[in-house]
Amino acid sequence: MQLNRDEEAILAGEKGEGGRKAMELLVALGDIYGAERLVPISSAHLSGVSYKTIGEGGIGLLEEMSSARVCVPTTLNPAGMDRRRWEEMGISPRFADRQRHIIECYERLGVTSDCSCTPYLGTNVPKRGQHLAWAESSALSFANSVIGARTNREGGPGALAAAIIGKTPEYGLHIEANRAPAVVIEVEGEDIDYSMLGQAAGAIAGARIPYFRGIRPTIDQLKTLAAAMAASGSVAMFHVEGITPEAGSFSIAGLERVTIGHREMAAAREKVNTGSDPELVAFGCPHLSVDEIRQLAAMLKGRRRQGDAEVWFCTSRHTLAACPKEAKELERFGKLVCDTCMVVTPIEERFKCTATNSGKACNYLATLCSQKVVFRDAKGLVELIS
Amino acid sequence: MKLQGRGISRGRAEGEVLVSDAPVSFLGGVAPATGELTDRPGGSIAGRVFAFPRGKGSTVGSYVMLEMKRVGTLPAAIINEAAEPIVATGAVLSGVPLVDGIDLSLLRNGDRCIVDGSAGTVELPDVEEHRVVSCFLQCGEEVLLLKRSEAVGSFQGHWAAVSGYVEEAEAPHQAARRELREELGLEPELVRAAGPTWVREGDTIWVIHPFLFQTKERAVTLDWEHTEYRWMTLMGWPG
Numbered sequence: 158m159q160l161n162r163d164e165e166a167i168l169a170g171e172k173g174e175g176g177r178k179a180m181e182l183l184v185a186l187g188d189i190y191g192a193e194r195l196v197p198i199s200s201a202h203l204s205g206v207s208y209k210t211i212g213e214g215g216i217g218l219l220e221e222m223s224s225a226r227v228c229v230p231t232t233l234n235p236a237g238m239d240r241r242r243w244e245e246m247g248i249s250p251r252f253a254d255r256q257r258h259i260i261e262c263y264e265r266l267g268v269t270s271d272c273s274c275t276p277y278l279g280t281n282v283p284k285r286g287q288h289l290a291w292a293e294s295s296a297l298s299f300a301n302s303v304i305g306a307r308t309n310r311e312g313g314p315g316a317l318a319a320a321i322i323g324k325t326p327e328y329g330l331h332i333e334a335n336r337a338p339a340v341v342i343e344v345e346g347e348d349i350d351y352s353m354l355g356q357a358a359g360a361i362a363g364a365r366i367p368y369f370r371g372i373r374p375t376i377d378q379l380k381t382l383a384a385a386m387a388a389s390g391s392v393a394m395f396h397v398e399g400i401t402p403e404a405g406s407f408s409i410a411g412l413e414r415v416t417i418g419h420r421e422m423a424a425a426r427e428k429v430n431t432g433s434d435p436e437l438v439a440f441g442c443p444h445l446s447v448d449e450i451r452q453l454a455a456m457l458k459g460r461r462r463q464g465d466a467e468v469w470f471c472t473s474r475h476t477l478a479a480c481p482k483e484a485k486e487l488e489r490f491g492k493l494v495c496d497t498c499m500v501v502t503p504i505e506e507r508f509k510c511t512a513t514n515s516g517k518a519c520n521y522l523a524t525l526c527s528q529k530v531v532f533r534d535a536k537g538l539v540e541l542i543s
Numbered sequence: 544m545k546l547q548g549r550g551i552s553r554g555r556a557e558g559e560v561l562v563s564d565a566p567v568s569f570l571g572g573v574a575p576a577t578g579e580l581t582d583r584p585g586g587s588i589a590g591r592v593f594a595f596p597r598g599k600g601s602t603v604g605s606y607v608m609l610e611m612k613r614v615g616t617l618p619a620a621i622i623n624e625a626a627e628p629i630v631a632t633g634a635v636l637s638g639v640p641l642v643d644g645i646d647l648s649l650l651r652n653g654d655r656c657i658v659d660g661s662a663g664t665v666e667l668p669d670v671e672e673h674r675v676v677s678c679f680l681q682c683g684e685e686v687l688l689l690k691r692s693e694a695v696g697s698f699q700g701h702w703a704a705v706s707g708y709v710e711e712a713e714a715p716h717q718a719a720r721r722e723l724r725e726e727l728g729l730e731p732e733l734v735r736a737a738g739p740t741w742v743r744e745g746d747t748i749w750v751i752h753p754f755l756f757q758t759k760e761r762a763v764t765l766d767w768e769h770t771e772y773r774w775m776t777l778m779g780w781p782g
Contacts, residue, residue, distance in 0.1 A: 178635070178636065181553060181635050182632060182635045182636065185552060185626075185631045185632075185634075185635050185641075186628055186631065186632070188549065188551065189551070189626050189627065189628060189631055190628075204602075205606070210603055210606065211603075211606045211609075212606060212610055213610060213613055214575075214606050214607065214608070214609030214610030214611070214612065214613055215609060217609055217612065217613050218606075218609050218636055312602040312605060312628060312629065312632055314605055314632050314636055315628065315632060
């Protein structure tokens, strides 16, 4: 990779150890992926926030980088607990202490600490064509696909290094030609469950870019679809005919074509459903939007709480502040949990079976949280608790 | 012997080589408290030069390496065939030198090894390098093979191309022409030179430079190194 004089100086350590390390990491990643140069970014979004995932090793890194500062707007993924209600979540004081320390380390680096996987809904909204370094798989797919911004599937440290330098290696989805679809997915049927569509489509696409026909998803459904495909496959970008901004930029002639209908989605549902009798019913993966909170409040209005499962509605503080009245309605049925979600908090210490309406959560509840999974759509979850 | 690869993570470190044939995930594949490999034999990677084809698995693997740094169980250095982002990220952030682009078949468990991630080199101080040329001579459709005499230092009685050591301060193509002159009395025309091939044998690495020459002269004059010669088509090579 070619560096200019300023970049060479940072690599030589002229701007401190944090900057040197960040530049060394960007050069290493750029060389591995065959990038020719660094490209300036407009924002960064970091994973690697939960104490459950990064542990003491991650804390050591953040302390070491403390001389550096991010130079573009940078947001954080969910942490391992609600920063205010952690005791109600059953988090230990030691975990809470280490988690707070992690967030303080990020704050010292200049990172905004509204911990959410949906920064694009308010705290970090990209524009079409901007280069980004984003590390949350569902958010970066939304930014690429729905907004038309440009980011690769970054790891947490790579995104942090990019935020400190303000640049990222130019390869992959930063380059126009690499944003073309590779497989056409024809969707058949009405009343599509976007979690299960994403679950089936991600398995087909793998790391390729799918091009959907036959669906007209809302913004919230696109968010669900992006999240599910990033987890069941490693899809970092997709197109939806007539909906997403770059869908018309590429020819789909000659591409492989696959059909997904109710049979394929039912098969996906059967595969993820491994439990019964959930001890935790969790909404909001990705974090609930204002519209989703309003819809849930409308569904729950006039109903009474039933069952003894714990109930969480996971969202961001930013979103919660925008709909306090509806949030109060939800509080009759469970906890409004902010800064975190059911995947990155240590639920395995309290629960063995969790119910979700998220395709993404189905994958990670099983692998990262040792949970049996009950999958229902939002209405089905409402039926479980009221 | 010094092998040239590509430096991915800077710094210089020395240790004993531990080679593993399969890709490695630090999450699940290594016990951070001890550095023990958990999914294969080999023991602990702590303080050793850990050579494996490439990394794999979850991105949390980068953080496992940071935890190993904290408890002091990191390998001294890493050698990969092709580095990938998870291990490369962990190596850069935990300060472990990493060089890739190295043919792992040249390494043996227990080799003393110096990895220089800044220069992109892997040095094996106890392994000797011998540069040799191997010259194939073509005449029309046929290629010349020679039977090595009992007086030569290696592969006595075997059929081979014109071969010999590259002397110090000699370029491989010069050595090739010298050998052809000495062993056959010919000055043929060079058709093609391929990049070298490295082969490990005991404490030696042979660096073999292959050449293809062509001639119109079928009569050759053998010296003491060979007892017979044959012009062979590709179909009729002796065993």
